[in-house]
Amino acid sequence: MTHLERVERQWTSLGEKDPLWAILSIPDRKGGRWDQAAFFETGVLEIDDVLEKAGRVSAIRFGTAVDFGCGVGRLSQALAGRFQHVIGIDVAESMIEGARKLNRFPEQCQYVHNAAADLSVFRDESVDFIYSSITLQHVVPMLARLYIHEFLRVARPGAHIVFQLPSRPRSPAWHSLKSALPVVLTNWFWRVRSGSPEAMESYFMTEKTVRAIVDQAKGFVALAEPDRSGPPGWESRKYFCLRR
Numbered sequence: 218m219t220h221l222e223r224v225e226r227q228w229t230s231l232g233e234k235d236p237l238w239a240i241l242s243i244p245d246r247k248g249g250r251w252d253q254a255a256f257f258e259t260g261v262l263e264i265d266d267v268l269e270k271a272g273r274v275s276a277i278r279f280g281t282a283v284d285f286g287c288g289v290g291r292l293s294q295a296l297a298g299r300f301q302h303v304i305g306i307d308v309a310e311s312m313i314e315g316a317r318k319l320n321r322f323p324e325q326c327q328y329v330h331n332a333a334a335d336l337s338v339f340r341d342e343s344v345d346f347i348y349s350s351i352t353l354q355h356v357v358p359m360l361a362r363l364y365i366h367e368f369l370r371v372a373r374p375g376a377h378i379v380f381q382l383p384s385r386p387r388s389p390a391w392h393s394l395k396s397a398l399p400v401v402l403t404n405w406f407w408r409v410r411s412g413s414p415e416a417m418e419s420y421f422m423t424e425k426t427v428r429a430i431v432d433q434a435k436g437f438v439a440l441a442e443p444d445r446s447g448p449p450g451w452e453s454r455k456y457f458c459l460r461r
Contacts, residue, residue, distance in 0.1 A: 220356070220357050220360065221308070221332065221333075221334055221356070221360060222332075223400075223418075224308055224355060224356060224418070225308045225309060225332045226415075227415040227416060227417070227418075228307075228308055228309035228311075228312065228355075228415075229309040229310055229311045229312075230311075230414060230415045231309070231311075231413075231414070231415050231417075232288075232289075232309045232310075232311030232312040232314075232315060233311045234414055235247065235248065235249060235414075236288065236289050236311070236312060236315050237249075237251035237253070237256050237289065238250075238251060239288075239413075239417075240256075240288040240289065240291060240351070241256065241259065241291075242413075242417075247412075253319075256291060257290075257291055257294055257295070257319075259291065260291035260292045260294060260295040261295045261298070263292065263295070263350065264292060264295035264296055264298075264299070264348075265295075267348065267379055267455075268299060270440065270442075270457060271346075271377045271379055271457055274377070274439045274440055274457050274459065275375065275377070275439070275459055277345070277346060277377060278345040278346070278373075278375070278376070279299055279300050279301060279345070279346075280300065280301050280302065280345040280346075281300065281301065281302045281303075281304070281343065281344050281345050281346070282296045282299075282300040282302070282303045282304070282344070282345065282346040282347070282348065283303075283304050283305075283306065283339070283344050283346070283347045283348070283371070284296060284303065284304070284305040284306070284348055284349070285306055285336075285347060285348070285349035285352060285364070285368070285380075286306075286307060286308075286349050286350070286351070286352025286353070286355075287305030287306060287307045287312070287313075287316060287328065288307060288309075288312045288315075288316065289312055289315040289316045289319055290305055290315075290316035290319055290320060290326070290328065292305075292348060292350065293305035293316065293326055293328070294319075294320070294321055294322065294326065296326075296346075296348065297321075297322035297325055297326040298322075300325075300345075300346065301325060302325055302326075303322070303325060303326040303327075304326075304327055304328075304329060304339075305326065305327070305328045305329070306328075306329045306330075306331045306336070306338070307328070307329075307330065307331070308330075308331065308332050309330075310330045313328045313329070313330045316328045334360055334363050334364075335363065335367055336364070336367040336368075336370070336371055339371040340371070341370055341371065342370075342371070342372065342373045342374065343371055343373065344371045344372050344373065344376060345372075345373060345376050345377075346376060346377050346378075346379075347368045347371070347372060347376070347377070347378045347379070347380075348379050348380070349364075349368075349379075349380040349381065350380070350381045350446060350455075351381060351446050351447075352380075352381075353365075353380060353381070353382045354381070354382060354383050354419055354420060354421070354447055354448065354453075355417060355418055355419065355420070356418075356420065357420055358420055358421075358422050358426075361382065361420070361422060362422075362430055365380070365427070365430050365431065365434065366430065366433075366434045368380065368434075368458075369431065369434035369435055369436045369458075369460055370434070372436070372460040373460065374460055374461065375459065375460060376459070376460045377457065377458070377459060378431075378436060378456075378458040378459070378460065379455065379456065379457050379458065380455070380456055380458075381444050381446055381447070381453060381454070381455045381456075382421070382422055382427060382447075382453065382454060382456070383419065383420070383421035383422070383447040383448065383451045383452065383453045383454075384421055384422065384423055384424050384427075384452045384453060384454045385421060385423070385451065385452040386419075386421055386448075386451050387448070387449070387450030387451050388450075392421075400418075403416075404416035404418065419447075419448045419451070421451065424441055424454055427441075427454070427456060428441075431456070431458050435460060435461045436458045436459060436460050436461060437458065437459060437461065438456050438457070438458050439457050439458060439459055440456075440457040441454050441455070441456050441457070442454065442455050442457075443455075
């Protein structure tokens with residue numbers, strides 16, 4: 218099983234069992250205890266904040282937006298209140314099915330299941346705004362690198378690409394040790410410790426590496442700010458990028 222196949226299996230299972238908690242894993246919301254309206258309101262607040270900051274970097278074209286790692290549409294629905302067309306994309310078919318059921322903007326918001334290591338479902342330079350939060354942290358750095366390249370490929374010149382990614386684990390020594398162990402063992406330990414039915418693998422990439430990737434892909438990082446949405450105790454960054 219490849220890493221991407223494993224991630225697809227994990228998140229498909231999580232999407233079937235407790236999707237809202239899997240996306241926002243607040244302990245007292247586990248077991249279907251998220252209030253749906255409150256869950257989607259977190260997306261509105263997040264998107265309002267992101268668009269305000271991105272707008273200070275450069276004017277935003279409110280044409281087509283992509284929500285990469287959309288889950289059940291928490292952020293896609295918020296984007297649909299601001300953009301003409303929104304496409305949510307996710308590796309887990311169960312999450313996409315949930316997003317379609319909860320879609321409040323069916324005429325302008327659509328959801329696509331994509332279990333590929335690319336975004337070939339989009340043409341070159343066809344998107345005005347790309348957002349990804351608490352998603353790239355769950356894929357190995359090699360895949361995260363590919364997806365960042367794809368973000369820049371599908372973005373129109375001048376388009377905004379905003380994504381979150383941890384920059385340092387809570388304990389680099391423990392992370393190195395864990396990386397040397399079989400993934401089946403570390404995932405089993407994670408499930409036992411967390412009580413989750415599936416592991417949520419976590420990875421990081423240094424800010425220096427992210428900046429180099431974006432630059433190589435014909436973009437530049439206009440703003441990198443501290444972010445608290447990564448795994449507990451990890452340093453995380455939110456990158457506001459523009460396509461050259």
